[in-house]
Amino acid sequence: MSHSSSSRGPGSRDRDESDDDTGPLGEGAGERRIRVGVGDLAVATEGETLTTSGLGSCVAVALVDDDAGVRGLLHAMLPASDEARTPGARRGKYVDAGIDELVDRLVAAGAAPGRLEARVAGGAEMLNLTDAVGPRNVEQVERCLSTAGIPIVASDVGDGVGRTVQFVAGGGLVVRAADGFERTL
């Protein structure tokens, strides 16, 4: 049905890639959605909409190779995997490991690393209680993408507002804030 898969580990089930694009309802690939959970990532190769919701201090990194028609979305919680004292955690939990994994998966799906461009959303400073994890996530995204040579073409980050994003076919990242304000990056 789709070439999507989630990062939840080797036990997770990838959808059967030999199926055609339409389910019993005649649903086209353009209407298909892949939901990306917290600390998770996914790749879309057939025009599916990638969505992730409730970004507070978490950060969403959307990467696209327009020529190859391959897109990927990461919803990371924490800046760096060296903060981890939880071996075996999902790679998508961290900005650094998550971006590495996402790039690998995009390349495996046919993207060229030199053609990737990034859109970034989230990283809000929601609470005083949690030592600015949002801004630190955003800084880490900028650092990692710069190292990987991937330009950030648009971003909607920071402030104190929660966001929901949809990464649609064509590469636009639709960001909706908690107050209902919506913009496409």
Added chain:
Amino acid sequence: MRVDVRALGACSRLAERGAEQAAGALSDLTGADLAVEVTGASVASGEDLAEAFAGRESIGVSVGLRGGLDGEAVLAFDAANVDALLSLLPGGASMERSAVTEVGNIALGGFLDGWANYLGKAIDMTPPRYFEADGAAVLPDGALAGDGVFLFESRLEATTTDLDFSIYMLPDSGPFRDLIVGEAAPAATPGAEAVGDGDRGRTAVSYESLSTFASLAKRGSANAADNIAMMTGLETTVDVSRLRFVPLADIPTEVGVEPYAGTVFELQGKPSGYLAILFEEESAAAIAASMLPSEPDEPLGGMAENALCELGNVMTSGFIDGWANVLGTSISHSPPEFVHDIGSATISPLVARLSRRQDYGFVIDAAIQTEGVEARCDVYALPDERELTQALDRLSET
């Protein structure tokens, strides 16, 4: 029975992956994309479960399990959704029972595959049994029998249609006991943490201590409700109070994308952690108005914020009241921080903070209902897992 918390984490991971397999099978069958919303293991008494499931009507399929794992597994969905499901299945409405039974059989087969692989032993399923059930009768046999159960629950939701499923598994104590006491559960699972002998003492707690803590949490929820009643003069009751062991990353998804207003607290002491009290916007405005001498200019403006902070303070004190006494530690809480945003965005920084040390954790969630103003709030307490485990371990020694 002593429970190894890390082994319980490994079991939760199996349940999570099993649920993903089941979601894949259901997606293939129905053409609707299904995603796993949440997987967890409840530490719950039969009475708690009966309360939590009151008023629900479910249709489902159950299978008995023998071999690698003994017990029962159930796939269930809301009876109101039966037409939506049947319209997606080959054969449609004319095939109601047999179609649903087949769906259940395939989904539960997927769910159990991961467990069987992990255990290296086949799990035999008895032929699937179709049922329609009221309330907690949907749960596997034995779930309501009393204390001492871990009920694994996964919720699967369709991304585009109004369709969701629950999978419940209640393992019998025999082979499952070996799993969660850590005997059979070291790092054979890819990605799971090793359960070294040196660590086992620090991560094992007695089931009785967990059960005691679940009761304590329930009493805390009742205290918090009493404190709302005291401040508003309105009758307030606890709908649900549960102690669950869940992947932390699932919690924001579970809270959902509706806007909420409320307060967040940091807990300081042993265990440390966080507590969030979230009201849907209308409920927040209604409960704040009931505490104010006159109608505020803005429903959720500064006056309402102050009222909700004050309410949060007394609820939190009530909620953790008794923890320190029973656990023999000292626990305090920070001043309230007012939040008003998408629910999951509000809770994700707390989860991120705890996730630096743990992937799984105990969460106490309670739903509290205030009559008269039709207000409802959800309380989430997220204690540091290691500190809670240590405190519970000390509890079992005394």
